[in-house]
Amino acid sequence: MSPLKKVILFCHRWLGFISGIIVFVVSITGCIFCFQDEIQDAMYSYRHVEPQSRGYVQPSALIDAVKKDFPKASPDFIIYYGIDRPASVLANVGNGGYEYVFLNPYTGKITYHENPQTNFFIIVEYLHLYLLLPPAIGKWVVGIAVIIFVVIMITGIILWWPKRKSDRKRSFTIKWGGRWRRINYDLHNVLGFYATSIALILAITGLAIAFEPVSKGIYNVANLGTDVKNEIEEPKSDSLKLTGIAKQPVVDIAFAYARQHVPAAQMYMIHNDPAVSGAIGVGAYAKSMHYSHADGFEFDKYNGKLLKEYIYDKKSPGLKLNEMNYDIHVGQIIGIPGKIIAFITSLICASLPVTGFIIWLGKRKKTKSKARKIRGAVHHKTHKKQMQGV
Template identity: 80%
Template sequence: MTKFKKVILFCHRWLGFISGLVVFIVSITGCVFCFQDEIQDAMHSYRTVQNTGKPYVQPSQLVATVKKAFPMASPDYIYYFGTERPAGVLANTGKDGFEYVFLNPYTGKITYHEKPQTNFFIIVEYIHLYLLLPPAIGKWVVGVSVIIFMVIMVTGLILWWPKRKSDRKRSFTIKWGGRWRRVNYDLHNVLGFYATSIAIILSITGLAIAFEPVSKAIYNTANLGKDITYQQEVTEPKSDSLKRSGLAKQPVIDQAFAYARKQAPQAEMFLIHNDPAVSGAIGVGAYAKSMHYSHATGFEFDKYNGKLLKSYIYDKKSPGLKLIEMNYDIHVGQIFGFTTKIIAFLASLICASLPVTGFIIWLGKRKKNKPKKERLVTHRRAQKHQLHQI
């Protein structure tokens, strides 16, 4: 082995020791989360409703229903998930945390409610993002480990890549008939090779979710240096509480929802936010597909008089903004449907296996080298004994 490869092997091994446990946890939780929508749909009947063909109940009615059931709640986020899915209201109850309330979008009746922190997949998500540590600490532990893992994937590729063309064909396959140590070695190297490109994409999109500078870098790269600034395109406007002239006759939240549905008639899902802590304005996002968060058109309205403040028309967005809005769908593998979910699941599963198979390889080499050292010591002692006899 050349000196260069010895250095690469040293880095690969010790970086693996540093990040292995975190990578394993993050990858396993990523596997579980990939199919969370499908699993929850199969387990819980409240996640589907019968499409009656009637108009949706107005957002203001959903808010009133939730406030009646939870008087101390502030229903800041309202979801219309689709024609055969319930509406959802995420309400802030203060000290008691959030309450997630599901309602029939055609009748306005509550069908189910839960605290998000008790949902199994929300817990899995928080482990994936923060390892259940405080978010400010957890995101850095996970983020640094993911960056290290990306370096490990590259160094592993350098170490594994066969020198001779004749060796490449057999290097791309697992020798299932070999001894278990050989199979483990192939699982680490061959599967690691096949998963590298997907693993790096998942890693970058995960970092973009956790760290805004990564998101900005993706935005600027996709825009190829065009004169578009991130903040100008994504910053939400704020309502001016001093300019309340011409107050809307209809509740602004209903007016905003009606406008968005008219402007985006093909949208399957709508998200309405009325969170004072975010912008003070009422925003409506219209999404092309239910449970998918890319290909969105959005609108911001003055919360006092219903005036349209800003539009985010999908066709007019920069390539960078379109790409970062696809980030979640890419990360969970749903960007191109069920097939890409399977790919993301398998890649995450392989990533979870790599620290395990790598550790087994290291243990095997350590045990293999130990008898050699013992034999060498014994041999040297025998030589000394012979010299003393002479």
């Protein structure tokens, strides 16, 4: 092995020790989360409603229904998931707590509510994102481990890549008939190779979700370094100019406008967060439970005036790509086949620290055994010489 490859092997091995446990946890939780919508749909009846010919009730009616049960609730998000799914309100109920309230979108009746922190898949998501640490700390721990894992994958390819063409067929296949150590070696190298391209995509999209600089970098690269000003500028309320107060709730105005202009959308999400100064926004999504291919509208939260719109066909490549991050990360950008690919890739990523550790352990034992044999041989020769001297 060349000196350069020895250095790469050293980095590959010790970076693996540093990040291995975190990569294992993040990858396993990613596997579980991939099919969380399908699993919860099968388990919980409240995630379905009977479609009706009458239209949805207004968002303000959903808010009123929630406030009857949770008087201090602040409805940060209101979501209409689709004609055969419930509406939901994510309500801030004070003291840093939230409540997910599900309602029949045709009647406004509450059908179920839960604290998100008690939902198994939300716990899995927080474990995946933050290792259940405080988010400000956890995202850095996970983020650094993911960056290290990217380096490990690249160094792994360099170490594994066969020098001769005659070795390539053997290097790209697992020798199932070999001894278990050989099978483990092949599982680490061959599966690692096949998973690398998808794993890199999952890693980068995950980092983009967690870190704004990564998201901004993707935006700039896709837009060839050009900022589209009308996309990055935040809308500002002109209510201080005394242009009047809306005669009906602005959430209703926003929802009606989005439905009128994007009638084919399957899902509508309204952000009504009081922390967002001056604006109420609504996103109209092409497919239910998918967060790309959306048109967006921002309204003055006092008078209901349209401040800004984001029409999908007019969005820059960078903005479109950033909005695809979640769908790409969980594989649903291409439907169930994509989720299966993401699941298998995450499973392979979880296995790599385990198989890699077994390889290291085997080599360590082999080195110790060899050292013992050498010491034994030296001792035998020394003893023989001593006897001859006598």
